[in-house]
Amino acid sequence: MSVWKRAGIPVVTAAVLVGAAGCQDGDAGNKKATGGPELQSRDAVTKVVQAAYKKTAEAKTAKVSMTMTMSGSAEAAGTMELSGVMGWDPTLMDMTMKAPKGMAGAGADAAMPEQIRMKWLDDAMYMDLGTKAAEEMDGKRWMKMDLGAMAEASGDKQLQKQMTRGLEDMNQSPAQQLALLLDSPNLKHVGSQKVGGVEAQHYKGTLTFQDMVKSNKSLDVLTEKERKELVDQAEKSGIKGYDTEVWVDEAGYPVKMDLGMTMPQGTVKITANYSDYGVKATVVAPPAAETFDFMKLMEELGAAGSAGTGAGAGSPGSGA
Template identity: 60%
Template sequence: MAMAAWKRAGVCLTAAAVVVGLAGCQDGDGGGSKKKAGASSGSAAQSRTEAAEVLQAAFKKTSEAKSSKVRMTIETSGAAAQGGTMEMSGVQGWDPAVMDVTMKGGGFAAAGPGAPEQMRVIMLDGVMYMDMGAEQAAEMDGKRWVKMDFKALADATGDPKIQKQMTGGLENMNQDPAQQLALLLESPSLKHVGPEKVDGVEAQHYKGTLSFEEMIDANTSFDLLSKEERDELVATAEKSGMKGYDTEIWVNEDDLPVKMVVGMTMAQGTTKMTSHFSDYGAKVEVEAPPAGETFDFMEMLEELQSLGAGGTA
């Protein structure tokens, strides 16, 4: 085949890492700030209070909107940059969580010759569908879509810890701007930067920083873990050089986010995610691909096992 089974799997995992991995970074508590920031005084405290009031209003408006168009760029530097820059654009919905986007970038090229230059990705009911293109369909009896059911994958591992981590974030698998607002509200350093124009729209710029441990405390997906598991996760992050999350949000006059930037620093490099949002309330009609055109990722894993570690299809 023009694309070996392991290359197809690599492309799928690249797409999944972008959608699911980033969702974990963007998961707030789903209801605004859970705790008060650390002690501060004077104008700094007043500034944070005023910023929090604006973002609370933005959280409410964004939650009610339930959908938007999104355009995202993920940039990496250092050793983490081997996958290159990834771009994603399309429509998304939250409550319920759905997504229909097109992804492209260096991460796919890393899978080798025959990998698609871009890929359409659909998220629906906790399942991710990836369009591998016409070439894939010709090689797989007309099946161009790969289906990745995360709950099924979690169950297949037989590892309770992995199951908790994977299924705990199922409802957050799209880049929900309301959740990022909730997370930023937890930042003790939250502040108002000032007015700026974004995509031709007047907006107010806010920013804040969360340590990895503060992010864990604010993220309800990690409530499924025991104290020992949480401590282990924090220790692992510290060993990897994870410094925390720097978040910036621009809110327009309608109390809706028009741009978000999330930066992460680790020992192997940095990651910066820049998202632009528009058309809040846009109609999102997402349907799963026909079953006859779909190939299950679990079957792909079985195929890889039959081929062996170095096999080609």
């Protein structure tokens, strides 16, 4: 349980990081650029974003520096800083997360490493949980979570469908965020603005949750009934729609993106700065001798629990 507690925050972080769709209410991100009043026409905006999408999709990798802020009642409320390399088509990641500021237990929990390295490779997430985890897990400090294998082992067809959809969503990239932006009926040019000393053009657009569902090809596995349930749940949760902001530099690449997600439990806001598109990104899985499989661990714990229950079922005073 102590191992899982340490793993929980990076798992949530990774899920949001690689699958974030930028959902927030319509007022979010309503910032004014510092550039002049001359704005591009809708046709010009579309051409710029389309060109940026093509260049970004072809690059396949980039360095990223990201700040993720979670607020509300979630245990993981606070601010995280992540940096490293990420790739898309195929999805891969090698990033380091600094100890979250303000999150429950952060800093006070000596068992939690000050930095957590996260790798994503072949539909599996690896997390370095530090020396404390190694002490508890026979020298194994890396935890592996293979979502596809977990779904298949469950034998639950619905779960497999949901997990497959989730893996496809995890192939999100700056390019896909640009593609979503192109689907916005109110895509617009906000103005010019310097980002990290680089001149960039600022664009934004919004989509309703229903529009987002239609645009997301990975949701094609859903039946019409399931789609309606998804939209109804989102509306009940108070998610009004999606808003994405992007800053494109003179070379035609997105150098910054603002994304967010608003839920009843709180909000998640992400600011990502990108650079070095096309950088070489070789992600290698940790040594097998230093890695334990989360699914196998759960199976062993379940088997041990069943054995313990069976052994005590007929004993006096067991309460069975």
